Amino acid sequence: MSTASHQIGWKTAAAIVVSNMIGTGIFTTLGFQLSDITNTYSIFLLWIIGGILALFGAFCYAELGSHFKGNGGDFIYLKETYHPLFGYLISWISLIIGFSSPVALAALAMSKYLSVFDYTFGNGFAMMAIFLVATTLSFSLKTSSRFHNFFTFIKIAFIIILVIVGVGLSGSPQIGNSLNFSNSWQKEIMLPAFATSLVFVTYSYTGWNSASYIAGEIKEVQKNLPKSLIIGTVFVTLSYLLVNYIMLKHAPVTQLAGKEDVMGEAAINMLGISFGKIVNIFIALQLIATISGYLWVGSRLTQAFARDTHIWKPLSKGNKKGIPVRAIFAHAVIAAIIILTGSFKEIFVYTAFILQLFASLAISTVYFLKKGDRTIFKSNAFYIFPTVFLLFSVYILYFTFIHNPKESMIGLGIIAVGIILYVIDKRLSGSKKDEGNAPEEN
Template structure:
């Protein structure tokens, strides 16, 4: 057990939740959604559903994190509840997809937003940023906390200022807007595109479970873990609704549909090209906290996984301060390989698909915590949370697979490779005995 001096409080835990959630998704996904879904009620409904699912998931993880002590998150839940192979697979997915892909996507988004300066910030820049952040997290928990909290403060301050400007500034009549309040939302809700749009939304909320992975580093975990998950998720949901409102208010559909850097387009309309570029810089800066959050949390999960598996044993080694440096840089290297081998949207879809699949498996383990063993929710109303989450997950996964078979199969192929590695790992373990 870590000493108190090596543990973090609820505020840092909230900062980790917020920085893991607010990042690439909210500033890029609206462009993909507007290709098929244009009614404002439909867009808001997507983000409200995403927020409810994230909050219900957070309730489940708060209970799971209090029940299963220590770091590890999904790895511990699935391994202890079902079978070691699922613990292995979720850790493999977290190493390759869960924490490395969001790092890659955030770095690519940084490059895209900074390209507003008519200079090509390409893959080399994205990779360099990843390794600089990895290095900053490699000294001590205290240094990591200061670095992470600083960039999370920039993230939160930027979001609040951006929302205030977007709400109070009037939109340019010459440019137009995307606000559409009519009955077409009823038809759009029934479209397969509504379900596939939800995969982008659920990805944007990914991170609501992040504090549960480092439960072993949180002071007074039974009190502070639920607090950090719930406060972080509610704050982010409100921000997401407001950010989508200002984007719809300040740019027409034709200007945003199919584009990744939608907020850059909106900022130019709101503030002019010069101030728009300043907004692009702050979007890029706040993405540093996203990269930091995923490297921090992902490395802890990978360390917990590596300690129990021969094939990955070397990644469990920490430095003198207990920081899992090898795991941090393993994620940085994998993020680099992802950047070099896929397009932004392709990475986005297979990442979102597989993360939704494994989040669903992890949430299902909450059914197995007996009522008398629950620390937070004593009533049977608790079962509403995993049930609603899982029903929506099946809906999202089905339509994502039907409409994005290539990306879904890439994700499932990575899972299949994990099964092979599990069998090799077990063989190595038996041969050592």
């Protein structure tokens, strides 16, 4: 159990939630959505639904995190309620996809946004950024907190200034915009593309559960965990709606559709080339907090998971100050490999698909909590939250699988590898126990 000197308050926990949520998704996914969905009401509805689902999920995780104390998050919830296999799988997924893929995507987005300058920032730069952040997080909890809070401050200040400037400035009549407030939204929300666009949105909200993974490092967890989750999620939802409005207001659909660096395109239209490049720099800087947040939280989950395994046992060890350095660099190495093995959109889709699937499994564990186990929501009306979340998840997963079968199968294939590794790990652990119990020869 962490001592008070090695624990964080709700502000740092909320900073982790905000930094894990605001990052790659909001600054890249609008271009993918505009390929099929162009009505502004439809776009806003996507992000409102995503925010509601994230908030409902945060309510569920607040209860789960308060009940299952200590670090581990989904690993603990699934292991204690369903079966150790599910705990193993969520940890395997978190190691390979859940926390390593977002790190890779954030680093790739950094290089994409910085490529507005004459020098081309490629995969090498993205991987270097990951390892520099990993090194910074390897010293102590105090150093990690200061580093993370500094870049999260940049992230939040940048978002606030961007919103004020973007809303205040008039759009250019010559350039045009993507704002469309017609009645076409009524048809668009019935399209399969609306459901598949939700997978990009739900990915962009990934991180609403992040503080629950480090519950063991939060002071007064029953009070501060729900506070950090809810404040972080509400702030991010409002930010997402306003940032999308700015991008739609300052760039036409033809300029944004299918592109990753959509905010950069809108910023150049909004402020001119020189100031637009400065916006690109700040987008890249705020992505450092995203990389930091995922490496921080992911390493704690991997450390908790590794303690109970044979194959991954070495990753459970920390340094003298308790920092899981091996786990941090394991995520960094995997993120670097991901960068070298897929396109941005392909990585995005299979990551979003598999994270939605396992978020649904984790949320379903609240049904195992009895009324007396809940410390925040005592009424049975609480079950509205997980039920709505799961119904939308089924809707999203079905259409994502139908329209992106290749990426979905990649995700399912990674799960299959995890099942094989679980079987191998159990056998190795069993063999070691048998050797330890074997009688000594005379």
